[in-house]
């Protein structure tokens with residue numbers, strides 16, 4: 001579930017020539033969350049060491065691998081307007097990650113003392129190996145964070161989920177995307193008839209006592225405090241036990257658009273912005289992806305840039321422990337200036 005952490009335009013299409021394929025439930029118009037900004041100049045984000053203005057580009061060292069994300073594959077029951085990974089019912093640019101292929105990474109994560117395994121897609125529940133992999137993850141003592149749209153693919157596994165909740169309690173967290181507190185905006189992004197099933201899925205999780213979070217967004221200009229109040233009213237009306245005022249339970253993501261202009265991040269930005277490289281997502285996480293056509297899974301620097309070769313760090317966590325150059329618009333807009341983290 002890419003948007004459960006922030007799903008957006010262009011990246012996959014640009015990288016792999018995958019075009020958005022219309023599906024029965026695809027939204028008809030442009031995304032209500034689209035970024036209004038001029039086009040990104042081609043000179044920006046062109047050199048991993050230097051910005052277009054000739055300043056030294058910021059880098060982020062891995063401090064500790066706290067979260068390992070497993071991308072279960074890009075296939076999804078939805079085709080959201082600005083899904084950054086271009087998921088859809090037909091896009092398998094990232095193929096299903098098998099249990100067997102994922103196990104060596106769980107082994108490695110255990111030796112590194114990683115505490116959390118995150119699952120994202122596409123829609124994880126569509127991957128036939130997902131439930132066995134989730135069970136293996138929890139049995140090994142990891143915390144598990146599952147990003148889902150809570151629609152039909154998840155509902156097919158209610159019995160297995162209830163059993164996992166029984167055995168592992170709050171070690172299993174499901175974070176469900178509800179793009180907006182209003183049905184119109186949510187369906188503008190996610191397609192017609194996407195609201196009702198998501199609300200039903202959320203209610204089912206809530207009524208059955210799962211540890212639950214929601215991932216949302218704000219339309220341009222929307223005030224965060226007001227957005228949280230609207231979500232709170234919605235959750236109260238619908239009987240969903242999520243504290244909308246808690247940023248860890250209702251995660252509101254900033255926007256992403258790889259084609260829109262944004263400032264590049266230099267080494268001087270940290271002190272100007274009052275931020276530290278240690279606060280950035282790639283200081284504490286990596287993602288396993290299995291790209292179509294490749295012999296096995298590889299490690300991407302983060303959840304947001306699964307296709308770009310410059311952010312491919314190797315085929316083991318040991319190999320992927322180096323610095324990351326912030327040489328992508330997502331680094332600036334989402335992570336440094338937007339201040340977001342997929343594990344928040």
Ligand code: SF4
Pocket residue numbers: 001002003004007076077078079080082083084085086087088121122123149177
């Ligand atoms: S629901 Fe599917 S299409 Fe929509 S943002 Fe998530 S992964 Fe992308």
Ligand code: SF4
Pocket residue numbers: 060280281282283301302303304305311324326327328330331332334335336
């Ligand atoms: S988008 Fe850039 S800064 Fe953000 S986590 Fe990924 S590599 Fe790091």
